[in-house]
Amino acid sequence: MNNIFMLPITFHLDKTEIMIYPTILKDDNELIMIDCGYPDSVPKLENAMHKIELSLNQLTKIIITHHDHDHMGALREIKQRYPAVEILCSKEEAPYITGQRKSLRLQQAEAIQDTLPESEKEYGKQFQNFLASVQKVDEVTVIKTGDILPFCGGIEVIDTKGHMPGHISLYIEKEKVLISGDALVVEGEKLCMAMPQYVLNMQDAQDSIRKLQNYDIEKIICYHGGLYKSDVKGSLKEIIESFK
Numbered sequence: 001m002n003n004i005f006m007l008p009i010t011f012h013l014d015k016t017e018i019m020i021y022p023t024i025l026k027d028d029n030e031l032i033m034i035d036c037g038y039p040d041s042v043p044k045l046e047n048a049m050h051k052i053e054l055s056l057n058q059l060t061k062i063i064i065t066h067h068d069h070d071h072m073g074a075l076r077e078i079k080q081r082y083p084a085v086e087i088l089c090s091k092e093e094a095p096y097i098t099g100q101r102k103s104l105r106l107q108q109a110e111a112i113q114d115t116l117p118e119s120e121k122e123y124g125k126q127f128q129n130f131l132a133s134v135q136k137v138d139e140v141t142v143i144k145t146g147d148i149l150p151f152c153g154g155i156e157v158i159d160t161k162g163h164m165p166g167h168i169s170l171y172i173e174k175e176k177v178l179i180s181g182d183a184l185v186v187e188g189e190k191l192c193m194a195m196p197q198y199v200l201n202m203q204d205a206q207d208s209i210r211k212l213q214n215y216d217i218e219k220i221i222c223y224h225g226g227l228y229k230s231d232v233k234g235s236l237k238e239i240i241e242s243f244k
């Protein structure tokens with residue numbers, strides 16, 4: 001993968017260590033990050049960038065696949081440190097990333113709070129507070145699904161709604177690489193859909209995966225699970241068959 005770099009960073013949730021994979025795309029003029037981690041991720045991102053001999057201060061753009069806390073958590077801090085960075089997202093996600101609308105994940109957490117067993121209510125409340133604390137940014141640039149962004153040899157913006165209504169994935173045709181966001185995850189060694197409890201519209205999520213079959217994909221970078229490259233077409237087919 002020329003000029004595509006994964007930035008594995010870890011995050012601790014209670015006693016489990018979670019690894020996430022923001023991605024860097026690079027050409028002569030642009031250094032683009034896809035999703036940017038949890039609210040405390042900036043030093044970790046900086047470290048991971050140094051390992052590939054790059055630095056956050058070279059970033060020109062950040063593309064956010066959707067407004068979940070683990071994808072946009074560090075956005076405001078990066079923007080404050082490096083104000084020239086342009087933030088791109090879909091039209092549907094924009095009002096959540098700028099804070100004009102309340103996070104859909106927070107709305108979901110609020111809606112299920114009363115249904116939680118007594119032993120989980122405290123955690124539920126903490127999770128809501130955490131989601132509410134994610135800082136928004138003032139300004140974003142809206143990108144249209146179907147467009148091919150003229151960077152890094154062409155980055156196609158694919159509408160992969162379902163996990164969230166404005167969720168996008170990015171396809172780098174030249175490299176046959178898909179950056180899936182949370183449309184797909186790798187669990188163990190297996191390519192799967194993201195956990196159903198986090199999918200806001202299952203029908204849309206399934207249709208989005210069907211749509212990905214139309215692309216010539218050899219490798220997928222999943223935000224959760226990292227690189228997947230064993231028989232992508234067969235694996236997508238298997239997931240789709242499991243819908244029936």
Ligand SMILES: [Zn+2]
Binds near residue numbers: 066068071163182
């Ligand atoms: Zn998500």
